[in-house]
Amino acid sequence: MTDTIQVHPVAQTDFPAWKTLWDGYNAFYGRHHETALPLEITEMTWSRFFDAYEPMHALVAESAGELIGLVHFLFHRSTIQVGPSCYLQALFTAGTARGKGVGRKLINEVYLRSKNMGVERVYWHTHETNTTAMQLYDKVADKSGFVVYRKPL
Amino acid sequence: MTDTIQVHPVAQTDFPAWKTLWDGYNAFYGRHHETALPLEITEMTWSRFFDAYEPMHALVAESAGELIGLVHFLFHRSTIQVGPSCYLQALFTAGTARGKGVGRKLINEVYLRSKNMGVERVYWHTHETNTTAMQLYDKVADKSGFVVYRKPL
Amino acid sequence: MTDTIQVHPVAQTDFPAWKTLWDGYNAFYGRHHETALPLEITEMTWSRFFDAYEPMHALVAESAGELIGLVHFLFHRSTIQVGPSCYLQALFTAGTARGKGVGRKLINEVYLRSKNMGVERVYWHTHETNTTAMQLYDKVADKSGFVVYRKPL
Amino acid sequence: MTDTIQVHPVAQTDFPAWKTLWDGYNAFYGRHHETALPLEITEMTWSRFFDAYEPMHALVAESAGELIGLVHFLFHRSTIQVGPSCYLQALFTAGTARGKGVGRKLINEVYLRSKNMGVERVYWHTHETNTTAMQLYDKVADKSGFVVYRKPL
Numbered sequence: 001m002t003d004t005i006q007v008h009p010v011a012q013t014d015f016p017a018w019k020t021l022w023d024g025y026n027a028f029y030g031r032h033h034e035t036a037l038p039l040e041i042t043e044m045t046w047s048r049f050f051d052a053y054e055p056m057h058a059l060v061a062e063s064a065g066e067l068i069g070l071v072h073f074l075f076h077r078s079t080i081q082v083g084p085s086c087y088l089q090a091l092f093t094a095g096t097a098r099g100k101g102v103g104r105k106l107i108n109e110v111y112l113r114s115k116n117m118g119v120e121r122v123y124w125h126t127h128e129t130n131t132t133a134m135q136l137y138d139k140v141a142d143k144s145g146f147v148v149y150r151k152p153l
Numbered sequence: 154m155t156d157t158i159q160v161h162p163v164a165q166t167d168f169p170a171w172k173t174l175w176d177g178y179n180a181f182y183g184r185h186h187e188t189a190l191p192l193e194i195t196e197m198t199w200s201r202f203f204d205a206y207e208p209m210h211a212l213v214a215e216s217a218g219e220l221i222g223l224v225h226f227l228f229h230r231s232t233i234q235v236g237p238s239c240y241l242q243a244l245f246t247a248g249t250a251r252g253k254g255v256g257r258k259l260i261n262e263v264y265l266r267s268k269n270m271g272v273e274r275v276y277w278h279t280h281e282t283n284t285t286a287m288q289l290y291d292k293v294a295d296k297s298g299f300v301v302y303r304k305p306l
Numbered sequence: 307m308t309d310t311i312q313v314h315p316v317a318q319t320d321f322p323a324w325k326t327l328w329d330g331y332n333a334f335y336g337r338h339h340e341t342a343l344p345l346e347i348t349e350m351t352w353s354r355f356f357d358a359y360e361p362m363h364a365l366v367a368e369s370a371g372e373l374i375g376l377v378h379f380l381f382h383r384s385t386i387q388v389g390p391s392c393y394l395q396a397l398f399t400a401g402t403a404r405g406k407g408v409g410r411k412l413i414n415e416v417y418l419r420s421k422n423m424g425v426e427r428v429y430w431h432t433h434e435t436n437t438t439a440m441q442l443y444d445k446v447a448d449k450s451g452f453v454v455y456r457k458p459l
Numbered sequence: 460m461t462d463t464i465q466v467h468p469v470a471q472t473d474f475p476a477w478k479t480l481w482d483g484y485n486a487f488y489g490r491h492h493e494t495a496l497p498l499e500i501t502e503m504t505w506s507r508f509f510d511a512y513e514p515m516h517a518l519v520a521e522s523a524g525e526l527i528g529l530v531h532f533l534f535h536r537s538t539i540q541v542g543p544s545c546y547l548q549a550l551f552t553a554g555t556a557r558g559k560g561v562g563r564k565l566i567n568e569v570y571l572r573s574k575n576m577g578v579e580r581v582y583w584h585t586h587e588t589n590t591t592a593m594q595l596y597d598k599v600a601d602k603s604g605f606v607v608y609r610k611p612l
Contacts, residue, residue, distance in 0.1 A: 026233075037233060045232045052534040052576035053543040055512050056230050075511040076229035077209050079198045079242050080179075080190060084512040089232050115306040117511035123303035137302045146301040150276035151294040153268040205381040205423035206390040208359050228358040237359040270358035332539075343539060351538045362536050382535035383515050385504045385548050386485075386496060395538050421612045429609035447610040454605040455596045456582035459574040 005068070005102060007109045010049055010058045017067040018046075018060060025070070025092035045072075055084075059109055061093070061102045068097035071106040075119065086114040088124040091133075103136050158221070158255060160262045163202055163211045170220040171199075171213060178223070178245035198225075208237075212262055214246070214255045221250035224259040228272060239267040241277040244286075256286075260293050311374070311408060313415045316355055316364045323373040324352075324366060331376070331398035351378075361390075365415055367399070367408045374403035377412040381425065392420040394430040397439075409439075413446050464527070464561060466568045469508055469517045476526040477505075477519060484529070484551035504531075514543075518568055520552070520561045527556035530565040534578065545573040547583040550592075562592075566599050 010018055022042065023032070031037045048054040055076070061069035072090040088110055093102040114122055122141070125148050126133050137143070163171055175195065176185070184190045201207040208229070214222035225243040241263055246255040267275055275294070278301050279286050290296070316324055328348065329338070337343045354360040361382070367375035378396040394416055399408040420428055428447070431454050432439050443449070469477055481501065482491070490496045507513040514535070520528035531549040547569055552561040573581055581600070584607050585592050596602070 031233075041233060041235055044235050047577070048230065050577045051543060052545070052573065052578050053514050053536060054230060055514070056232070072232045074230050074232075076240065077201065077207060077227050077512060079209070079225045079227075080184075080194060082194055082197050084510060086511070087229065111304065111306060114511065118506070118509045119306055119511050121303055121305050123301055125297075125299040125301060128298050128300050141302040141304040144278075144301045144303050145281050146278040147281050148276055148278060148297045148299040148301060149290045149294040150274055150297050151264065152274050153264060153272055200424070203424045204389060205392070205420065205425050206361050206383060208361070230359060236357060239358070267358065271353070271356045272358050337539075347539060347541055350541050354536065360536060362538070378538045380536050380538075382546065383507065383513060383533050385515070385531045385533075386490075386500060388500055388503050393535065417610065417612060425612055427609055427611050429607055431603075431605040431607060434604050434606050443608045447608040450584075450607045450609050451587050452584040452607040453587050454582055454584060454603045454607060455600040456580055456603050457570065457600040458580050459570060459578055 004063055005100070005105055006062045007059050007105055008062065010060050010070075012050065014060060014067060015046065018058070018070060021060070021067060021070045021092050021094060022090075024094065025090050028092070057113075059106060059113075061097075061106055063097065067094075069093040069102040069106055071110055073110050073114075073122075075114075075117075078121070081120045083118040083120040086110065086119045086122040088122055091124070103133075104140060107136075107140050157216055158253070158258055159215045160212050160258055161215065163213050163223075165203065167213060167220060168199065171211070171223060174213070174220060174223045174245050174247060175243075177247065178243050181245070210266075212259060212266075214250075214259055216250065220247075222246040222255040222259055224263055226263050226267070226275075228267075228270075231274070234273045236271040236273040239263065239272045239275040241275055244277070256289050257293060260289075310369055311406070311411055312368045313365050313411055314368065316366050316376075318356065320366060320373060321352065324364070324376060327366070327373060327376045327398050327400060328396075330400065331396050334398070363419075365412060365419075367403075367412055369403065373400075375399040375408040375412055377416055379416050379420070379428075381420075381423075384427070387426045389424040389426045392416065392425045392428040394428055397430070409442050410446060413442075463522055464559070464564055465521045466518050466564055467521065469519050469529075471509065473519060473526060474505065477517070477529060480519075480526060480529045480551055480553060481549075483553065484549050487551070516572075518565060518572075520556075520565055522556065526553075528552040528561040528565055530569055532569050532573070532581075534573075534576075537580070540579045542577040542579040545569065545578045545581040547581055550583070562595050563599060566595075 026037050048056045049058045056074040059071050060067045070092050073086050073088045075084040075086055078085045091103055091106060111122060179190050201209045202211045209227040211225050213220045223245050226239050226241045228237040228239055231238045244256055244259060264275060332343050354362045355364045362380040364376060364378050366373045376398050379392050379394045381390040381392055384391045397409055397412060417428060485496050507515045508517045515533040517529060517531050519526045529551050532545050532547045534543040534545055537544045550562055550565060570581060
């Protein structure tokens with residue numbers, strides 16, 4: 001099954017199909033209906049994937065001509081490395097395509113592309129209650145023991 | 154006591170005093186002796202604080218002419234915001250200056266400077282066992298419930 | 307006269323006064339009426355001046371509470387330097403404030419701020435027919451002998 | 460002849476062959492012997508080509524297994540565009556491979572890659588006495604009438 005899944009960078013023409021996945025991702029984190037991510041932000045983020053100056057990227061998983069998963073990632077500096085870090089900010093698989101290794105395939109492609117570009121570490125955040133996702137994450141990465149504090153300004 | 158503490162960006166001449174704090178910070182995370190952060194990385198990081206192209210910054214807390222604390226932070230994009238995020242990557246207070254509000258003062262200055270530059274969110278990682286630091290963090294930010302996965306490449 | 311001119315970074319509240327100068331600058335290069343710079347671009351550029359992630363900056367000259375000049379500059383890498391270059395992309399003095407050293411003051415402030423941030427070279431483009439501007443430029447910089455080729459995509 | 464020339468991004472293993480071309484480029488601009496570009500800068504520039512965070516790129520032209528040309532380019536913001544500009548900072552063809560369309564092929568590849576990444580304009584600087592290069596440049600781009608002023612800091 002996995003063999004028929006292709007992972008590639010998003011193209012401009014992928015917008016509608018990507019948007020469906022992106023909405024699904026946001027809904028999972030409670031951003032839907034009145035709390036939906038403003039369209040202005042989605043459009044800005046989309047434009048940044050195609051902006052040579054922005055180190056922000058999106059890959060999609062495709063199967064039988066349909067987009068079934070996405071991963072977004074960006075590169076930034078670290079004070080304890082010479083090379084950049086990769087922050088994998090979103091990973092999502094369509095509900096109908098779960099359990100087929102899509103997420104793992106997307107993560108592996110991020111690893112591969114990052115490694116080829118001098119990145120020393122990939123990291124992401126997941127909610128401590130998201131045990132389903134952690135079943136995969138525990139296989140492909142290290143649970144660091146670090147927790148995230150944040151402050152909206 | 155807090156009133157006599159000044160927070161300001163590091164200057165080139167602060168290197169030796171900053172380096173002592175930086176070594177203290179790294180030692181806390183087990184990077185010392187044979188596992189010390191390579192000097193090459195420290196020098197690169199230091200140079201980035203003074204590189205107009207790198208959105209990486211360092212502030213220091215000074216009291217009675219001595220550096221007693223540091224905070225490092227950098228800005229990067231987010232896929233769910235138009236404005237940037239601020240990643241506060243290191244906070245450290247000299248052992249002799251603890252309990253005087255130095256850390257809080259440094260964090261507040263990061264909030265202030267970030268807010269003035271369009272930043273929408275400040276975040277950082279702390280180890281789940283670092284209960285001392287969390288006493289402060291729980292007062293100035295939100296424990297998000299997110300945990301950090303990472304993969305060295 | 308020069309002593310009463312203050313140069314400082316633009317603030318959000320400067321928008322209307324800055325916009326008047328910016329329109330004057332664009333008109334000088336033929337971007338007005340039907341060829342005017344789209345407002346969308348002006349708003350994006352303005353937002354970038356206040357975006358911590360974008361190494362793009364604006365200074366204004368103020369005299370008697372009025373903005374009388376602007377300079378825009380941005381930092382980018384160079385393949386023949388370790389530190390960044392500064393591209394001074396726009397310099398403009400209000401028609402009523404010419405001949406009072408405003409332009410020179412703005413350029414000098416760009417030099418000062420750039421030097422403090424590790425910049426190794428400031429450069430700009432001016433049209434070969436702009437002899438008025440060159441009277442100043444020949445005093446504060448070197449005419450390099452290089453000409454600009456460009457290709458719209 | 461042109462058909463046998465392949466243009467591709469540099470790979471880590473290209474360093475020695477790229478270095479020979481880079482030295483040739485620098486010598487053309489008088490940077491050789493005692494005025495040679497310091498090796499430290501060459502190494503930093505090389506590392507940036509492979510740094511996911513740096514929008515700086517290098518392509519090479521290859522023929523019969525040999526590198527015969529290079530082009531370096533980087534992306535930066537512009538105050539009069541939403542999308543980035545591309546600054547083509549270096550173009551060089553080995554002495555033995557001149558007159559075969561290598562330079563044009565390299566420039567065209569920069570155009571193609573830039574256009575696909577939202578770039579609105581490619582530009583470069585050439586010396587006003589470099590009439591040989593201008594024979595090509597006049598065919599593939601516009602001589603803008605702008606000249607370059609610069610100030611070392």
